[in-house]
Amino acid sequence: MTEIKDYTQGKITWCAGCGDFSILNAVKRAFVELNIQPENLAFTSGIGCSSKISYWTKAYGFSGLHGRGLQLALGAKLANRNLTVFSAAGDGDLLGEGVNHLIHTARKNIDVTLILHNNQVYGLTTGQKSPTSEKGFITISTPKGVVEDPLNPLLLALTSGSTFIARCFAGDLNHITKIIAEGIKHKGFSFIEILQPCVTYNYLNTYDYWKERCYDLQQNKYDFTNKEEAFKKMHEYGKKMPVGIFYKINKPSYEELFKQTKIPSYKHNIDNINIDKLFEEFR
Amino acid sequence: MVEINKLALKIGGEAGYGIMGIGLIFAKLCMRSGLYAFMSHDYPSLIRGGHNTSHIRVEDNIVTSHIDTCDLLIALNKETIDLHKNELTLNGGIIYDGEEDKIANAEIRNDIRLFAVPLMKISREISGERILRNTIALGASVALFDIDLELLFNILKENFNKKGEKTVKMNIDAARKGYEFIKNNYKKEFRNKIVKKERKNLILLTGNEAISIAAIKAGLKFHCQYPMTPSSQILTYLSSKADDYGIVVLQLEDEISVINTALGASWTGARSMVATSGGGFCLMSEAFGLAGMVELPLVIIMGQRGGPATGLPTKSAQGDLQFVLHAAQGEFPRIVLAPGDVEECFDLTLEAFNLADKLQNPVLILHDVYLANNGKVIDLPNIQYSVDRGKIAKDEQLDSVKDYKRYEYNNNDCVVLRSLPGQKNGLYSCGSDEHDEYGQISEDPENRIKMMERRMRKLEYAKELIGNKMTKLHGSIDADITIIGWGSMKGRILEAMKYFEKDNIKVNFLQIISMSPFPVDIVNEILRKAGFIIIAEENFSGQLSGLITEHTTIEIKNKLLKYNGVPFSPSEIYDKIKSMYKK
Numbered sequence: 077m078t079e080i081k082d083y084t085q086g087k088i089t090w091c092a093g094c095g096d097f098s099i100l101n102a103v104k105r106a107f108v109e110l111n112i113q114p115e116n117l118a119f120t121s122g123i124g125c126s127s128k129i130s131y132w133t134k135a136y137g138f139s140g141l142h143g144r145g146l147q148l149a150l151g152a153k154l155a156n157r158n159l160t161v162f163s164a165a166g167d168g169d170l171l172g173e174g175v176n177h178l179i180h181t182a183r184k185n186i187d188v189t190l191i192l193h194n195n196q197v198y199g200l201t202t203g204q205k206s207p208t209s210e211k212g213f214i215t216i217s218t219p220k221g222v223v224e225d226p227l228n229p230l231l232l233a234l235t236s237g238s239t240f241i242a243r244c245f246a247g248d249l250n251h252i253t254k255i256i257a258e259g260i261k262h263k264g265f266s267f268i269e270i271l272q273p274c275v276t277y278n279y280l281n282t283y284d285y286w287k288e289r290c291y292d293l294q295q296n297k298y299d300f301t302n303k304e305e306a307f308k309k310m311h312e313y314g315k316k317m318p319v320g321i322f323y324k325i326n327k328p329s330y331e332e333l334f335k336q337t338k339i340p341s342y343k344h345n346i347d348n349i350n351i352d353k354l355f356e357e358f359r
Numbered sequence: 360m361v362e363i364n365k366l367a368l369k370i371g372g373e374a375g376y377g378i379m380g381i382g383l384i385f386a387k388l389c390m391r392s393g394l395y396a397f398m399s400h401d402y403p404s405l406i407r408g409g410h411n412t413s414h415i416r417v418e419d420n421i422v423t424s425h426i427d428t429c430d431l432l433i434a435l436n437k438e439t440i441d442l443h444k445n446e447l448t449l450n451g452g453i454i455y456d457g458e459e460d461k462i463a464n465a466e467i468r469n470d471i472r473l474f475a476v477p478l479m480k481i482s483r484e485i486s487g488e489r490i491l492r493n494t495i496a497l498g499a500s501v502a503l504f505d506i507d508l509e510l511l512f513n514i515l516k517e518n519f520n521k522k523g524e525k526t527v528k529m530n531i532d533a534a535r536k537g538y539e540f541i542k543n544n545y546k547k548e549f550r551n552k553i554v555k556k557e558r559k560n561l562i563l564l565t566g567n568e569a570i571s572i573a574a575i576k577a578g579l580k581f582h583c584q585y586p587m588t589p590s591s592q593i594l595t596y597l598s599s600k601a602d603d604y605g606i607v608v609l610q611l612e613d614e615i616s617v618i619n620t621a622l623g624a625s626w627t628g629a630r631s632m633v634a635t636s637g638g639g640f641c642l643m644s645e646a647f648g649l650a651g652m653v654e655l656p657l658v659i660i661m662g663q664r665g666g667p668a669t670g671l672p673t674k675s676a677q678g679d680l681q682f683v684l685h686a687a688q689g690e691f692p693r694i695v696l697a698p699g700d701v702e703e704c705f706d707l708t709l710e711a712f713n714l715a716d717k718l719q720n721p722v723l724i725l726h727d728v729y730l731a732n733n734g735k736v737i738d739l740p741n742i743q744y745s746v747d748r749g750k751i752a753k754d755e756q757l758d759s760v761k762d763y764k765r766y767e768y769n770n771n772d773c774v775v776l777r778s779l780p781g782q783k784n785g786l787y788s789c790g791s792d793e794h795d796e797y798g799q800i801s802e803d804p805e806n807r808i809k810m811m812e813r814r815m816r817k818l819e820y821a822k823e824l825i826g827n828k829m830t831k832l833h834g835s836i837d838a839d840i841t842i843i844g845w846g847s848m849k850g851r852i853l854e855a856m857k858y859f860e861k862d863n864i865k866v867n868f869l870q871i872i873s874m875s876p877f878p879v880d881i882v883n884e885i886l887r888k889a890g891f892i893i894i895a896e897e898n899f900s901g902q903l904s905g906l907i908t909e910h911t912t913i914e915i916k917n918k919l920l921k922y923n924g925v926p927f928s929p930s931e932i933y934d935k936i937k938s939m940y941k942k
Contacts, residue, residue, distance in 0.1 A: 086799055118780045120623065131788050131800060136780035138626055138789040141649055144619040151623025152780065154607050155581055159627065159780055180612040336605040342628025342779055344605055346578025346746050354572050355739060358562040
């Protein structure tokens with residue numbers, strides 16, 4: 077069995093009190109729970125405070141470009157489906173810079189688990205608005221307050237075709253651990269939004285703010301295979317915020333649709349590939 | 360005098376008339392008659408309407424380029440005659456529909472022979488529609504050139520088999536009717552004639568096809584792409600072979616996704632490739648740098664067309680050389696190779712996969728519309744290839760390493776042992792930040808120097824690996840004129856060189872293939888000894904010329920530049936160089 081320390085590395089530079097700490101903890105605990113060997117774990121991310129999580133997890137980590145971490149995961153899973161492929165992104169990263177990739181990767185239903193660290197503000201660039209900032213939220217780039225309505229990540233994931241959609245709150249370590257483990261176990265594209273306070277730049281959406289609002293969907297009768305129900309619940313945003321699994325269905329995952337992915341690409345024998353047949357068509 | 364086994368045919372008409380299809384069949388027909396051919400197309404960026412042409416040159420020796428004349432013109436509309444009648448050689452001919460397109464005698468030079476074939480009428484008789492006019496005209500041309508009609512029937516069968524027996528039969532009937540019409544109505548011999556040669560092992564390939572097949576041979580396992588002229592054919596060809604050769608081929612949402620996904624696959628050890636054009640490569644640029652930073656192999660096929668922006672989407676150009684040499688922020692070893700013909704597209708693609716693995720770095724192949732789309736009959740390549748995946752770690756190797764460092768400083772070797780996800784003792788962070796030996800973020804100035812220096816040393820190593828493939832000198836070292844060129848200019852410069860023979864002017868041609876690393880020594884050596892130097896490029900500013908000056912301080916004063924979307928022809932190159940040449 078693996079232990080937390082098997083996944084621990086690096087000198088962490090997040091602000092004290094940052095929600096990312098509990099997310100990192102939960103991620104490692106989920107890996108322990110599922111006994112995923114670090115060498116079989118491909119952990120990709122983009123750029124931003126949250127994306128540093130792949131540097132600070134002992135595994136095969138790939139911290140790529142802003143908004144593009146999910147594409148690294150797509151390529152990795154298709155080329156070696158034996159790996160557990162996990163990806164982390166921030167709200168600016170996934171919903172600003174790389175939002176098109178979320179749409180197109182979700183609809184493929186590739187067996188990748190994606191966590192969205194949603195702190196509703198840009199941290200690493202020192203406090204500008206993000207695509208999920210609430211209307212009226214004052215930042216250094218929006219001195220009169222954010223003008224647009226925030227993007228709803230869960231709805232986007234649902235309409236794009238994710239087959240597992242959940243939300244957690246960074247203040248509830250046990251719940252995130254459980255949901256992440258569920259997400260990894262789910263065969264297909266798992267989308268997990270984590271509401272994460274930014275103690276330095278987000279004065280509005282604090283720990284207390286979310287504690288007051290969050291309630292667990294699974295504590296009441298709720299059918300997460302019902303898309304319309306999920307759609308309704310995802311619109312619940314305000315005084316009460318549901319967390320838990322919103323949607324979960326079974327559907328063949330993308331990599332299984334390619335017979336060439338059965339064996340990891342690097343294991344194919346590529347010495348002396350015969351191409352005589354190919355030339356025949358051009359004679 | 361009838362010319363044997365040397366001819367040029369042009370087919371013209373509106374887009375959607377099957378101009379290219381017929382051009383391809385004619386080129387194959389000549390190949391199966393044991394001859395070499397070069398097939399070029401000119402088409403606008405639309406699907407129907409607009410003027411399309413296909414030009415096929417046939418000879419008994421390898422044909423390296425198009426020319427701007429033709430001996431026979433197949434005109435599927437009147438516009439084709441108006442636009443191209445002056446390209447006809449002495450005693451050339453026009454096949455046209457005498458009932459549909461009226462030609463006044465005064466319009467046409469009186470040495471030209473007119474072959475009025477009722478294309479529409481015959482087509483309607485066979486099919487009730489107009490769709491067979493191209494095949495009828497093709498049959499007519501086969502009669503004029505005296506080509507074996509059975510050969511044509513065979514190709515038509517292969518070509519239309521998928522569309523069913525009825526289509527095959529209609530096309531064969533159409534070809535026969537066209538053939539017979541000429542044989543019955545025009546008895547006098549035409550100016551060119553094909554006499555079958557016993558030459559086997561010829562194949563007809565475009566640059567894109569050569570690249571695709573070579574990639575398969577090299578062990579390509581992962582290809583993704585977003586369609587864009589002139590590289591789309593690579594995606595469609597590889598898609599059709601994906602299952603047979605165990606390749607994951609994906610069409611993704613944009614080029615940013617394409618290159619990042621390919622890097623994800625490369626990270627886990629798949630030989631990976633992407634293909635695009637200038638606009639798409641703009642989107643890929645950031646991740647081009649990422650590949651250099653995290654030291655992952657990737658082959659990038661970058662097909663040039665007229666820019667900037669949408670530019671001239673279907674027209675050939677060489678305007679992206681300086682762009683690819685500087686694409687992405689910061690400094691990393693950019694490896695850029697420019698093949699000059701179909702054979703080099705094949706060779707360099709094979710090479711690129713080994714290079715990328717050995718260097719743990721992206722390798723970019725730069726071609727263009729002319730090279731990507733035009734077909735050339737070549738001898739079947741004699742392939743001597745062995746896959747070399749460089750320093751990919753074996754499990755045992757990692758077991759013996761106590762403290763694995765993916766990005767070890769290593770003063771002796773610029774390339775470090777590379778583990779793949781899944782391997783037990785090879786964990787590391789593959790990080791786009793500047794990193795330490797383990798891949799962890801580091802802004803330490805000393806570390807930065809060591810990392811930069813090791814990565815940049817790959818350029819020298821690449822020089823060693825590419826070796827004598829960096830340049831080619833065509834012709835003898837001592838010459839009156841030295842022409843410098845690159846990419847698809849090769850075939851046309853080689854053809855132009857032949858024209859100088861009769862003038863008793865000695866010409867050689869320095870072809871630059873490796874743009875980065877740049878072959879400084881050899882270029883210096885050749886140019887410092889050269890007489891009259893002239894560079895020919897299809898761009899506005901002389902991008903290779905600038906590159907040569909940058910590396911050698913030699914200034915190339917004579918530049919032959921073209922950027923109007925119409926490819927240089929060999930005679931144009933010859934005429935212009937001759938007028939500029941001073942002893």
